[in-house]
Amino acid sequence: MSTTTTAPRTVAVRPVTFPRVLKAEWLKLWSLRSTYWTLAATVVAMVLMSLLMAFGASASAEAGFDAGLDGQMVIGTSYAMAQLVIAVLGVLMMTGEYSTGMIRSTLTAVPARVPALVAKAIVIAGVAFVVGVLGVALSYVVTMPMLGDAGGAADLGDPDTLRMFWGTGLYLAAVGLFGLAVGALLRHSAGALATVLGILLLLPIVVQLAMGALEWLRDAYPYLPTTAGERIVAVDSPGMDMQMAGLPELLEPWTGLGVFAIYIAVALLAAAVLLRRRDA
Amino acid sequence: MIEAHELTKRYGDKTAVDRASFTVRPGTVTGFLGPNGAGKSTTMRMIVGLDRPTSGTVTVNGKPYAQHRMPLQEVGVLLDAKAVHTGRSAYQHLRALAATHGIATSRVREVIEMTGLQAVAKKRVGGFSLGMGQRLGIAAAMLGDPRTLILDEPVNGLDPEGVKWVRTMVRYLAGEGRTVFLSSHLMSEMAQTADQLLVIGRGRIIASGPVQEIIDATRGVSVRVRSPRAGELSELLAGPGVTLRATEPGLMEVSGRTAEEIGDAAARAGIALHELTPLRASLEEAYMSLTQDEVEYRTEAATDHLGGRADVPSAEGAVR
Numbered sequence: 105m106s107t108t109t110t111a112p113r114t115v116a117v118r119p120v121t122f123p124r125v126l127k128a129e130w131l132k133l134w135s136l137r138s139t140y141w142t143l144a145a146t147v148v149a150m151v152l153m154s155l156l157m158a159f160g161a162s163a164s165a166e167a168g169f170d171a172g173l174d175g176q177m178v179i180g181t182s183y184a185m186a187q188l189v190i191a192v193l194g195v196l197m198m199t200g201e202y203s204t205g206m207i208r209s210t211l212t213a214v215p216a217r218v219p220a221l222v223a224k225a226i227v228i229a230g231v232a233f234v235v236g237v238l239g240v241a242l243s244y245v246v247t248m249p250m251l252g253d254a255g256g257a258a259d260l261g262d263p264d265t266l267r268m269f270w271g272t273g274l275y276l277a278a279v280g281l282f283g284l285a286v287g288a289l290l291r292h293s294a295g296a297l298a299t300v301l302g303i304l305l306l307l308p309i310v311v312q313l314a315m316g317a318l319e320w321l322r323d324a325y326p327y328l329p330t331t332a333g334e335r336i337v338a339v340d341s342p343g344m345d346m347q348m349a350g351l352p353e354l355l356e357p358w359t360g361l362g363v364f365a366i367y368i369a370v371a372l373l374a375a376a377v378l379l380r381r382r383d384a
Numbered sequence: 385m386i387e388a389h390e391l392t393k394r395y396g397d398k399t400a401v402d403r404a405s406f407t408v409r410p411g412t413v414t415g416f417l418g419p420n421g422a423g424k425s426t427t428m429r430m431i432v433g434l435d436r437p438t439s440g441t442v443t444v445n446g447k448p449y450a451q452h453r454m455p456l457q458e459v460g461v462l463l464d465a466k467a468v469h470t471g472r473s474a475y476q477h478l479r480a481l482a483a484t485h486g487i488a489t490s491r492v493r494e495v496i497e498m499t500g501l502q503a504v505a506k507k508r509v510g511g512f513s514l515g516m517g518q519r520l521g522i523a524a525a526m527l528g529d530p531r532t533l534i535l536d537e538p539v540n541g542l543d544p545e546g547v548k549w550v551r552t553m554v555r556y557l558a559g560e561g562r563t564v565f566l567s568s569h570l571m572s573e574m575a576q577t578a579d580q581l582l583v584i585g586r587g588r589i590i591a592s593g594p595v596q597e598i599i600d601a602t603r604g605v606s607v608r609v610r611s612p613r614a615g616e617l618s619e620l621l622a623g624p625g626v627t628l629r630a631t632e633p634g635l636m637e638v639s640g641r642t643a644e645e646i647g648d649a650a651a652r653a654g655i656a657l658h659e660l661t662p663l664r665a666s667l668e669e670a671y672m673s674l675t676q677d678e679v680e681y682r683t684e685a686a687t688d689h690l691g692g693r694a695d696v697p698s699a700e701g702a703v704r
Contacts, residue, residue, distance in 0.1 A: 115529035118486030119453040128483035135476035136469065206469040208434055209477075209524065212461055213484040215433045215450035383435040 122219050129223040133197070133231065142193045143235050146276075149185040150239030151246055154178050158247035161254035175251050175258035180268045180339040182243045183236065187279045187330075190232050191300045194283025197224055199293040211384045218376050221288060225372060228284050229277040236276035240269050264339075267357060271336035278333055278364050279304070285371035288379060304330050312351065322352045326360075329367045335360025385410055385563055386431060386532060390440035393426050393587075400426045402587035403440065408565045408580075410531070413558045415578030415595070416567035417671060423587040424567040425463065428536050431565075432461050444532055456485050456528030462521040462535045470510030474501055474520050477509060482527055495523040500549075514541030522550070532563040539573055551577050571671045583674050590674050598674075606639035607646055610659035620649050637663065 118124070133139050161173035201207040214220045248257040258265040283300050290296040308331050315321045325331060335357045355363060386408040393401040401423040408414045418424050429435040431442050433450040441448070444459050452458045468477050478492045496505045499519040504512065509520065518541050525533055535554070539547045554577055558564045568574055574581060574595070581598050583591040591598050606627075611617050614636055618628045626640035638646060643662045650657050 115457075115491050116486070116488060117454050117457040117528045120455070120484050121486075124484050124486055128480045131476065131480045131483055132469075132472070135473065135480065136471045138471060200469060200471075204469045204471075205464065205466040206472075208463055208467040209481060211434060212432050212459075212463075213456055213481050215452075215455050381436070383429070 120214060120216075120219075122223070125214055125219045126223040126226060128213070129220065129227045133227050136200075138196065139193070142189055143231070146186045146189045146193075146235050147239045147242060149189060150182040150236075150272075151243050153185050154182045154243035154247045155250075157181055158250040158254075162250045162252075165253035165255075174255050174339075175247075176262075176265055176268065176339045178247050178251065179240050179243050179258055179265075179272075180337050182240055183272050183275055183334075183337055186236070186239060187276060187304060188301065190235075190276045190280045191283040191304060192297060193232075194228050194280040194285075195287040195296045195300055196293065197228055198284055198287030199291060199296050202291045203293055207384050217379050221284075221372075221376055221379055225281055225284055228280040232280035233273040233277040236273035237269060240272045244269075268337050268339070271357065271361070274361060275333055275336050275364075278361070278368055279330075281368050282329070282364075282371065285368060285375045288375035289371065325352050326354045327363055329364050332360040333364030385446070386442065386444055386534075386565060388427070388431070388440070388442040391427065391430060391437055391442050392439045393423075393430060393435060394438045399587050401430070401437075404584070404587070404589045405440075406582050406589055406592055408532075408563055408582075410563045411558055411561045412579045413554055413564045413566065413577055414580040414582060415574040416565060416582050416584065417571065417574050418567070418569065418584035420569055422584045424569075424584060425536055426587075427584070428461070428463060428534050428565075428567065431534060432459060432463075434463070454485055454528065456481070456487075457530055458528075459532045459534060460525030460528060460530035461533075462518070462525045462538055464521070464536060466517065467524075468509045468517070468520060471508060473506050473508055474512075474523070475505040477520070478524060478527060481524055485528055487527060491527065491529075495526045498526060499523040515543060515546055518542055519546070522553075530562070533557060533565065535564070535566040537568060538566055539568070539570075547573075583671065585674065606637045606663045607641065607643045608635070608637050608659060608661040608663055609646055609657065610635050611650065611655055611657050613655045616653070617646075617650055617655050620653055620655075621646060634658075 157173060157178040161175075161178060164173060201210060210220055211217055244257060251257050258268075260266070282303075283296075286300045287293075287296045290299060308325070308328055311321050311325050311328060315325065332355055335355050338354070338357060338360075354360070386406075388404055388406050391401055391404040392399070404423075404427060416424050416427070426435060430437050431444060431449060432455075433448065443449075444452070449455060449459060468474075472480075475492065475496065478495065479489060482489065482492050496502055499522055501516065501519055501523060504516060509517070512520065518538065522535070522538060525535065533554075535550075538550050538554075542550060554564050554566065558579075566577070578595055581592065581595050582589060583598065609617065612634055614630065614634050618630075618636060621628065621638060621641055623640075626638065628636055628638055630636045641649075643660050647657065647660055
């Protein structure tokens with residue numbers, strides 16, 4: 105072992121400020137290998153999903169029937185698998201610190217605590233947004249050549265198409281934040297992952313199934329977190345297909361995202377309060 | 385300077401720290417000694433604001449830890465070697481902590497060198513041995529060049545050379561006028577490192593003061609006397625405040641009388657003495673008698689001597 109002892113000297117130390125905490129969280133995200141493969145998996149999941157839809161669209165167009173698949177549908181479903189990966193990343197950003205003990209280092213460096221949570225939120229939201237938009241763009245480019253028979257790729261001049269581009273980024277950012285908040289509330293990876301994936305995947309299905317027996321669930325259905333949030337990437341005009349399937353009328357895109365944002369804000373606020381109060 | 389006043393932590397109906405009041409002064413190494421589960425770690429976590437006291441207060445350099453604008457410059461803390469994300473490299477871990485205080489990466493490299501982690505700095509912490517984890521924890525504590533160092537069981541898992549290094553570093557830092565507060569359940573470690581002692585048992589501070597003072601106050605110094613006429617001598621020595629303990633025929637331990645008094649008494653009575661040895665209570669014995677009623681979990685801690693923990697052969701050898 106080195107037995108070097110430093111001579112007395114001054115080490116430049118500056119006050120803890122929010123930009124510094126943000127930089128620390130940024131460095132933390134990019135110094136874990138799991139970040140790279142998680143984000144790669146997100147993009148791959150988006151492109152694969154779109155490819156699958158594009159195959160369906162071109163196959164049905166060749167066979168001469170309208171399966172209701174068009175260029176917008178192809179990019180508008182790309183988030184479906186990717187959201188699970190981003191949710192997991194959001195959860196692990198928080199629970200990974202608790203399971204390894206890192207949280208004690210984090211909170212001794214930032215004893216005000218809440219700035220660390222806010223910094224994590226900004227980092228995950230920003231990264232998920234960029235990856236989401238990038239994933240849609242890539243999906244668009246990759247599937248474009250396959251959509252000739254199915255009416256061509258989505259029209260980039262159409263405001264709805266543009267909404268789906270940005271909307272996918274926003275929705276993935278929201279899902280990442282939701283994962284982070286639940287991770288901060290529950291602190292254990294397994295419990296938080298089960299909760300988040302349950303809410304993302306199972307809750308809408310369970311409510312749909314129970315709707316027949318419990319009439320009030322019909323009114324609640326459009327306001328479920330992801331049912332509302334997903335509207336920002338939705339292709340259909342609200343109500344049309346859903347009413348045909350016997351489902352209640354869904355929210356407008358931005359209203360839907362707003363409802364999801366309220367859930368997230370409440371969860372993050374609760375997480376911040378508990379982070380301050382609980383022993384680490 | 386660390387000042388605790390009536391510091392209390394309760395978990396449900398279990399009291400982990402019970403109205404602890406103490407002061408840790410700059411320029412000294414203060415040992416925090418107590419059996420496992422006595423409340424050492426909880427106390428240290430409360431000092432740096434990780435655990436919220438049920439009641440009472442504790443300040444570091446005059447302010448609660450969380451109110452400092454540059455906490456890493458006030459206090460460097462090693463709570464346990466595992467306060468690191470296992471997927472991150474030692475260098476990246478330190479760099480992220482440094483970023484919160486605008487500390488340059490040159491300082492990160494400096495603490496890596498100080499702790500001898502150069503060879504493994506870019507490797508993921510998950511593969512570190514306990515000893516290397518401790519070194520990384522100490523490196524993190526040193527990052528902000530803090531005025532106060534709080535080290536919870538710093539020599540745990542270190543090889544003998546590492547133990548010596550910690551001891552030297554701790555003494556050096558205290559010599560520079562810093563406050564060093566380190567805990568251990570090993571008396572032998574404290575005897576070699578600390579000036580001041582704070583002894584805790586079942587959450588209560590049961591003794592504090594200079595190391596030697598605590599030893600003297602705990603056990604009266606006793607004297608071993610060997611004499612063929614020990615029986616007669618014991619009658620001469622008996623009196624209030626005097627304890628006589630025959631260990632074997634012709635041999636006894638006397639406390640409450642000095643060696644001089646015993647020698648004079650024997651000479652006056654014409655009793656030959658074959659041995660007259662003042663016995664100094666060791667820190668270990670002092671500790672045992674202080675904590676014998678306070679041990680919550682009986683452990684082998686007391687017999688666990690430092691030299692026996694050489695489980696870190698070399699820096700390279702232990703990393704996969």
